Amino acid sequence: MTDNAIEITNLSKTYADGKTALNSVDLAIPAGSIFGLLGPNGAGKSTMINILAGLVNKTSGQVRIWGFDQDVNPRQSRAAIGVMPQELNIDPFFTPRAALDVQAGLYGVPKSARRTDEILELIGLSDKAEAYARTLSGGMRRRLLLGKALVHHPQVLVLDEPTAGVDIELRQMLWTNVRKLNEQGMTIILTTHYLEEAEAMCDEIAIINHGEVVVRDRTSALLGRLDAKTLVLRLENPVPALVLPGNVTQEQRRDGQIALTYRRSQVSAGQLLAAVAQSGGVVTDVTSEEPDLEDVFLSLTSGKAA
Numbered sequence: 275m276t277d278n279a280i281e282i283t284n285l286s287k288t289y290a291d292g293k294t295a296l297n298s299v300d301l302a303i304p305a306g307s308i309f310g311l312l313g314p315n316g317a318g319k320s321t322m323i324n325i326l327a328g329l330v331n332k333t334s335g336q337v338r339i340w341g342f343d344q345d346v347n348p349r350q351s352r353a354a355i356g357v358m359p360q361e362l363n364i365d366p367f368f369t370p371r372a373a374l375d376v377q378a379g380l381y382g383v384p385k386s387a388r389r390t391d392e393i394l395e396l397i398g399l400s401d402k403a404e405a406y407a408r409t410l411s412g413g414m415r416r417r418l419l420l421g422k423a424l425v426h427h428p429q430v431l432v433l434d435e436p437t438a439g440v441d442i443e444l445r446q447m448l449w450t451n452v453r454k455l456n457e458q459g460m461t462i463i464l465t466t467h468y469l470e471e472a473e474a475m476c477d478e479i480a481i482i483n484h485g486e487v488v489v490r491d492r493t494s495a496l497l498g499r500l501d502a503k504t505l506v507l508r509l510e511n512p513v514p515a516l517v518l519p520g521n522v523t524q525e526q527r528r529d530g531q532i533a534l535t536y537r538r539s540q541v542s543a544g545q546l547l548a549a550v551a552q553s554g555g556v557v558t559d560v561t562s563e564e565p566d567l568e569d570v571f572l573s574l575t576s577g578k579a580a
């Protein structure tokens with residue numbers, strides 16, 4: 275067991291055309307976590323995943339997977355990681371059972387150590403084990419890709435946009451599987467464009483922009499970084515002019531409620547409610563809205579103030 279499943283040090287990648295996709299990236303991913311890799315299109319996520327998977331050669335830097343340096347122990351570091359890719363690259367003439375067996379063979383898993391039936395069960399394809407892949411639905415193919423990433427029992431599983439364009443049922447199934455694998459001790463790294471998904475699934479998140487890690491933190495701490503907060507009030511009677519402390523913005527919602535957005539560092543919810551009462555407002559209901567990951571993401575990748 276190692277503390278960090280992945281240790282990336284000073285990692286850079288410049289493609290042959292001169293495009294720098296990663297610029298001196300340092301990133302440690304704790305063993306046992308579900309770790310989110312987020313960033314706008316072209317940020318460098320796929321490049322990083324492809325380097326981890328051994329599909330793209332880095333220009334410089336060091337990558338350790340499960341304690342194995344990619345350059346010193348290429349075989350062990352490759353054996354420690356499984357990648358579920360974005361594209362549905364499945365041989366149409368193989369059955370799911372054959373596809374899993376071939377993949378296990380590629381990784382040198384001896385027949386006695388293969389868990390083909392267990393994996394088929396996990397991905398819900400036991401009853402399709404002998405069907406030609408070309409007869410499988412898109413969702414089934416995607417599940418087969420997850421199965422293929424698991425044949426060599428990797429300690430680290432990378433999911434590259436696993437739920438892009440899939441229906442809710444498949445998404446739920448994928449997440450149930452991912453949680454189950456994580457509970458069994460597998461470290462999960464996932465890229466997603468669905469920030470809600472990252473917020474719900476990931477313990478920690480790194481946001482990449484222009485080939486650099488702009489932030490890396492626990493998901494809860496990232497959300498806590500944002501100072502803005504909103505109180506939504508329902509008042510017994512309309513109040514013509516609320517007198518509020520400076521810097522509080524007021525918005526009339528369509529349902530008659532009033533949203534007050536304030537900075538936690540400047541004013542408290544109690545002070546705000548007291549100011550409403552002093553202005554003659556009788557509050558009948560109050561809820562609060564927290565900033566979400568999308569706010570954090572936008573503030574870090576577009577330079578917009580949080």
Ligand SMILES: Nc1ncnc2c1ncn2[C@@H]1O[C@H](COP(=O)(O)OP(=O)(O)OP(=O)(O)O)[C@@H](O)[C@H]1O
Nearest residue numbers: 289291293295313314315316317318319320321322
């Ligand atoms: N094979 C390549 N040759 C040249 N440039 C490339 C190559 N692959 C990626 N790039 C460039 O490197 C940068 C990072 O791309 P990458 O695919 O890693 O980003 P990404 O964060 O995965 O984006 P997306 O979310 O769109 O998949 C982009 O500017 C891209 O155009």
